[in-house]
Amino acid sequence: MLDLYYWTTPNGHKITLFLEETGLPYSIHPINIGNGEQFSPEFLAIAPNNRIPALVDHAPTDGGAPISIFESGAILQYLAEKTGQFLAHDLRQRTETLQWLYWQMGGLGPMAGQNHHFSVYAPQKIDYAIDRYVRETGRLYSVLNKQLQDRDYIAGDYSIADMACYPWIVPHERQQQDLAQFPHLQRWFERIRARTATTRAYALAERYNTQAGTHSEEAKKILFGQDASTVK
Template sequence: MPQQTIPVELYYWPTPNGHKISIMLEELRVPYSVKYVNIGKGEQFEPSFLKISPNNRMPAIIDPEGPGGKPISVFESGAILQYLGRKFGHFYSAEERQRTEIDQWLFWQMGGLGPMAGQAHHFRQYAPEKVPYAIDRYTKEVNRLYGVLNKRLADREYLAGDYSIADIASFPWTRSYENQGQDLNDFPNMKRWFEAIAARPAVQRGLEVGKERRSNLADDKEAQKVLFGQTAR
């Protein structure tokens, strides 16, 4: 494993996507410094941050010891996990068949579990008016995805066999299962997986990063305006 002499810069806020990267860095035991991006106050729109993350979303990283010894910035949590896994040689296989297995479940999380759980959260917790169709639609879709996860874990400990970036990506999005209208007891294989990951010391450390800064978004109307009213302008 390469030795990191200069800390990785983590641009972060304590959300499920942010937790993916704080957990990964803790698992790797790589030195890092946290640059908080308060998304409720619009700090993600600052020009200095947009140079790193043009999609105005955190997390993002700057690795001062990137390829060729030159700094590199990476945005999008899945891409960051892949980059760190490749660089440090942990939680992301160098063998093509196993790496493909990991990638499938990483992209399943990025394209399905995360967005659908996020929509379930929005319409169940934050929407200014209750929209029964939307609540039912996204709650059922999360339930379907939990079922996929539960079936996958019926004959293996983790999503791609060994603990990997696929698990690191998926776990944070399952922590608020109650707010998504789900009961883990309905998914015993997933529950076993969830509890095993939650017990990992590095996961616990990663979840503590910036915990004190997180507020109850459901009560913060100004933050909701910033987060839920974005357009191209």
């Protein structure tokens, strides 16, 4: 059994996409980040960076004690290696998949996240910051659009690279991006959205989206007021 510590963010959706594709048995433990549940001692024992998602595998393939993993890219790679799915064994295709997974972790996610912050959450609207991150998000969309111009998926077959990137494209309107300007990316986006497992993964989020959100002033203090003193 897998325990998934989850909230309804792009990084959380990555893992439910994988789990719904494979049918692995798992249990969701919601971590309401707007309420500060990511700072509980129990969660920090699994995810010392106080970020979702995190995963505990109670039946690792080595037969040993449970393994806990934090960081969504690491979780996707772990699950792909555990199941032998969505990460090719062929050296070249595997390498291509992993480099695009890391591209998302190091580029698309952080830049789109800053886009969200300065455009939606920041108490002062700083034109330079908004323009900086909207433009950089657009550049990254263009990089992905170019990669997809002659293929259905990012790295050959549908893979963890697609699962990592897709949730960060879902909020394209919030990121002030018009998918019509990126036709290959748009075609890829619609293909993944139509997958049955994608529908199931996003339906799960509706169970938790009715709970306290991240737009209240108190939630913003919790999410964006962290510094060295909040590391416990």
